[in-house]
Amino acid sequence: MNYWLVKTEPETYGWDDLVREGEGRWDGVRNYQARNFMKEMMPGDIALVYHSGKTREIVGEAKVVTTPYPDPTAEEPDTWFAVNLKALKRWENPVDLAFIKAHPELSGMKLVTNSRLSVMPVSEAHFILLQQQSQKK
DNA sequence: GCCAACGTTGGC
């Protein structure tokens, strides 16, 4: 079981859209590095959902429910991939980018060191820390 | 709105 972080602009497709759809297709990734990570996803993996743009924060956890499959929205569907995600839990207290940057434990996250990557692995240690933070008042 | 960082494209 692996942990991931996926980024999205909530104006385009965000947490609320995922909740509304129940199971949503995470598509549109057009970056090779992100694509390569996505291809490693397995059903049962957990993906943190991060909103970029006006607010910059991890808003909740979703579960990967399919293996990666060709992205139907791509012109070359053999090149790009999608997975389906199911919203698991909205975080009571979203963890924002400023917090992550300010904490030495977390400041090595790819979210900080490679700010343009839209799909990235998250270590279990980081995941646990982030989850604990989201449960604090 | 600006700009830094990064990725891609295309001329040579």
Next chain:
DNA sequence: GCCAACGTTGGC
């Protein structure tokens, strides 16, 4: 294969 030009992402 190099690199300048350009486009995009995303934080500020």
